[in-house]
Amino acid sequence: MTAGQPTPTDADILAALNRTGYIFEQRVAALFGDKASTGWSFQDQDTGTSREVDIFYSRSVHSFGKGQLPVDLSWTVLGECKNYQWPWVALTKPWPDIRYFWELDQASTSLGAKIRLDVASPIGAHSRAVFSTIYSERRFQSQNRAIQLVKLNKKSGGWEAHAGDIFNDITYPLAKATSYLDQRFSRQVNEHEYASARSVVQILFPAIFVSSPIYLVAAGQGQPEVRQANHAILERRLSSESVSGLFRFDVVNVDGIREWYNDYVLHVVNAFAEKLDIDPTDAAFEPLQ
Numbered sequence: 001m002t003a004g005q006p007t008p009t010d011a012d013i014l015a016a017l018n019r020t021g022y023i024f025e026q027r028v029a030a031l032f033g034d035k036a037s038t039g040w041s042f043q044d045q046d047t048g049t050s051r052e053v054d055i056f057y058s059r060s061v062h063s064f065g066k067g068q069l070p071v072d073l074s075w076t077v078l079g080e081c082k083n084y085q086w087p088w089v090a091l092t093k094p095w096p097d098i099r100y101f102w103e104l105d106q107a108s109t110s111l112g113a114k115i116r117l118d119v120a121s122p123i124g125a126h127s128r129a130v131f132s133t134i135y136s137e138r139r140f141q142s143q144n145r146a147i148q149l150v151k152l153n154k155k156s157g158g159w160e161a162h163a164g165d166i167f168n169d170i171t172y173p174l175a176k177a178t179s180y181l182d183q184r185f186s187r188q189v190n191e192h193e194y195a196s197a198r199s200v201v202q203i204l205f206p207a208i209f210v211s212s213p214i215y216l217v218a219a220g221q222g223q224p225e226v227r228q229a230n231h232a233i234l235e236r237r238l239s240s241e242s243v244s245g246l247f248r249f250d251v252v253n254v255d256g257i258r259e260w261y262n263d264y265v266l267h268v269v270n271a272f273a274e275k276l277d278i279d280p281t282d283a284a285f286e287p288l289q
């Protein structure tokens with residue numbers, strides 16, 4: 001090293017990595033085990049340049065379901081990690097009292113699921129509404145619905161709440177990654193990568209993993225109520241040249257990631273596996289340790 005050039009101490013290096021979130025990202029990846037990737041890259045649909053999401057974790061099962069026809073079931077966690085010292089607040093509202101039978105057809109990109117049911121199989125076209133109901137009820141209706149996510153910040157005058165860079169740094173990149181994977185799935189089907197006599201279900205879990213507590217505030221009716229939680233689903237409507245629609249992102253505190261994956265993600269996946277007659281003892285269904 002050149003004489004006179006400043007040399008960081010071990011504490012300086014660790015502090016720099018903590019401030020920029022790299023150590024937190026590795027902490028989150030470690031929870032998913034060796035099959036998780038960090039810095040997963042994909043092509044930006046607007047610019048053609050490479051983008052990255054922090055966490056990529058994917059599992060799949062290739063099996064023979066009812067009628068002994070091939071079935072592919074896959075689920076993928078796409079995660080952005082945010083190491084922030086102060087709490088997050090999610091403003092919540094109840095889910096609309098409707099059934100989303102159309103979601104898998106008309107909004108599969110934004111809502112994070114893609115399904116192709118072989119019409120020749122016993123779980124063919126007439127079962128699409130059944131699968132959509134499972135997806136809606138297990139994936140969304142049973143969870144806290146957040147319509148806005150903000151950060152708290154402690155200043156000399158007290159606590160402040162602001163949205164800051166949440167859109168540009170978190171939700172927009174996740175929306176693009178979700179759309180990219182959906183488009184890749186569609187190309188695979190259109191290019192006959194999957195045989196015609198095959199049912200395919202792909203479920204995406206775009207997630208925001210945060211280091212600090214999450215508070216839910218039920219606003220809009222009566223006196224707002226505040227409570228702490230480890231998980232909520234953020235709902236945002238986005239619109240750009242390449243990405244538009246209703247998007248939903250899981251917001252998860254790092255201390256609740258194992259519970260979120262084991263009790264929620266696998267709960268959603270197992271509901272599909274049961275309908276597809278897939279063996280639930282396959283290694284892909286193993287919980288996080």
